[in-house]
Amino acid sequence: MDAALKSLSYQGDAPGFDRNGLDGQGLNGMRNDDRPVNDGRPVEVAPEPVSATRVPDGIETGRPSRAEAEAAVRTLLRWAGDDPTREGLLDTPTRVTKAYEQLFGGYSVDAEKLLERVFEEVEGYSDIVLVRDIPFHSHCEHHMVPFMGLAHIAYYPTRGVVGLSKLARVVDTFARRLQTQETMTAQIADVIESILKPRGVAVMVEAEHLCMAMRGVQKAGVSTITSQFRGVFKDNANEQVRFLTLVRGGAK
């Protein structure tokens, strides 16, 4: 086992770690109701099921104003340890909120609409259509740190083909939202499946996550590969091999 992996595995509590004391404090600190803190019964530690998760009190939902968004950037600048009133940072909140409009522009695009127009006059073409090496930039929903890489998409058309640039725009639409690479891969496959109704769709995404390279385990150059196979790609292993061979540059 190499050092990086070792440092990831749980080594037990450090000497002197007072689990009971800490758990108690943590729970009290996280409470946002006014039940008595300790009435002598054992402290409840079971986490709530995900389905019970609610927005904690005091967290607003819905879209803020631009001024509120800029104020939030100033808060984060102070949190990072800098002074938002120094000259170099004065216009940063304006620039960041503007950049967000582009980086997260996928929220205002309807991916289904992108695929609605198909070209039906394709002389009965029904073999594989593969678009590979579609570059994308995204942000992980866990850290809001970029991950970027390439997406490869293949489908077997039934009722016509879409413009090739539309597939790239579908990738962009989901990339410019917060999610995980796994979710993004499935979202791309889902929308192609539901709108184009192909005989099969295959999506592969390979990406480098800066949240892994810059923080946490700090490993650069690691690429994460995710894939989704639907229809004939799911049912027939030969179709997966054909897809992977084409993606990897065979039979150009």
Ligand SMILES: [Zn+2]
């Ligand atoms: Zn992350």
